[in-house]
Amino acid sequence: MRTALALASLLLVSGCGATVAQDTSSANTPVTVTNCGQQVTFDKVPSKVVTNDTGITELMFALGLKDRMAGYVVDGADTADRRTSPWKADFDSAKHLSDKISKEVVQGANADFVFAGWNYGFSESSGFTPDALKQLGIATYQLTEACRNGVGKQRGIMPALDALYTDLRNLGKIFRVEAKAEELISGYQQQIDNAARLxxxxxxxxxxxxxxxxxxxxxxxxxxxxxxxxxxxxxxxxxxxxxxxxxxxxxxxxxxxxxxxxxxxxxxxxxxxxxxxxxxxxxxxxxxxxxxxxxxxxxxxxxxxxxxxxxxxxxxxxxxxxxxxxx
Known part of the structure; x- marks a missing residue:
């Protein structure tokens, strides 16, 4: 039976538990990025970030931004995804805030920035939306894979890997770790090119x-x-x-x-x-x-x-x- 679990292969990701030097000289200088087709300005580098879901949290860890996090929301404190994560040490040392994200959770963490996505935390039915958080004075960033494309609630505005690279570059700019973002992207592109040859x-x-x-x-x-x-x-x-x-x-x-x-x-x-x-x-x-x-x-x-x-x-x-x- 050719059924396989690729957990071991997925541990071979560089940058685990990295601490990245940030350009603090511009920490209070506003930066603007394009997120889900909208220009969004961040007045300063966020310092109390709440992330929702495993992959979103791992983007922060890969960029070496654990110290900027108030905590993360994942369904279950000890999931298989967490146990097999290349950033398991970061998950273990960062704070697991809750199984389900809500306004109460992010306010309780004194968050100044929430990183989530549509159907990855943001939802009109729950009232947890970027607009609702803006009214509370909390900035948001939406996962590009989950951006709505203008056709009902359909999601996706660009190819998947472009979405990954877009988010890395945007987060790099927001948190002043642009060099680290480019280093990751270059490594990922080389890894993918090598795989394609197989x-x-x-x-x-x-x-x-x-x-x-x-x-x-x-x-x-x-x-x-x-x-x-x-x-x-x-x-x-x-x-x-x-x-x-x-x-x-x-x-x-x-x-x-x-x-x-x-x-x-x-x-x-x-x-x-x-x-x-x-x-x-x-x-x-x-x-x-x-x-x-x-x-x-x-x-x-x-x-x-x-x-x-x-x-x-x-x-x-x-x-x-x-x-x-x-x-």
Whole structure:
């Protein structure tokens, strides 16, 4: 059975636990960045940052900005994503504020800056929005992967890796660590270029990203991180034509598109979300039985934090490319 967990591969990320020198001479000079299509000005370097979700928090850690954080919000103080994080030491020493973000949590932390995203913390239904925080005097930065694109609540305004690089550069500017941001980006680009060579001249397998859902599958369109993880590794996302990030589709279309490989999101929470449970469901799902992925048991699993925008994305591409060379 060719099912694999790529946790070990994802530990090979540089910059773990780094402390980065900041340009304090301009700490109180306003800077302006473009975030989700809007010009946003920050009057000074934030010093009490609250982050929401694992990947977002890891962006701060990768830039060496743990000392600028009041704490982070992640569902569960001891998750598999945290335990396998290249920045585990930073998670362990930073403050876990809550399982769920709210105005009360960020006010209790005396936050002056919140880094989250739509469906990654920000939500109209909960009342936790950038506008609501602005009224409390708290600045916000929105994860670019989750930016709304102007079509209802669809998300994604640029390719996934461009979103990662955009956020690193913007955060570098806001926190005066631009040199560190460029160093990370250069390293990631080289890692991705090296991974791409592994599949040079080989057929491009069709890949179905399976997050969850039995009645209807939840998957990735072209604007979420799996799009670039799949394509840069040498595969073809069967839902890469959808102008959305994470979204629900139907099984009929999955069957029609006949995947060669199934990439599973590993939440590691035991609630019908382990890769083994998801694989067992897919192998027993009658309409998919004739697909090459099911016939040949071509399953691969990556952690949740590696499949949303995060500094784990380049290592994920490398790990998945190595798997695809055996397909």
């Amino acid at each position: 599949m040079t001249g080989k057929p491009q397998p069709k890949v179905f990203l399976y997050d969850s859902g039995q009645d209807q599958p939840f998957t990735s369109g072209r604007n979420a991180a799996p799009q670039d993880i799949i394509s840069k590794a040498g595969g073809d996302n069967i839902f890469g034509d959808l102008n959305d990030s994470w979204t629900t589709v139907n099984w009929e279309t999955v069957v029609q598109r006949n995947p060669d490989v199934i990439l599973i999101v590993d939440y590691a929470d035991g609630d019908f979300n382990t890769p083994e449970q998801k694989q067992a469901f897919l192998e027993g799902f009658a309409p998919l039985q004739n697909s090459p992925a099911i016939k040949n048991k071509r399953f691969y699993a990556l952690p949740y934090a590696a499949l949303v925008e995060s500094p784990r994305n380049p290592a994920s591409i490398e790990a998945f490319a190595k798997f695809l060379t055996s397909v």
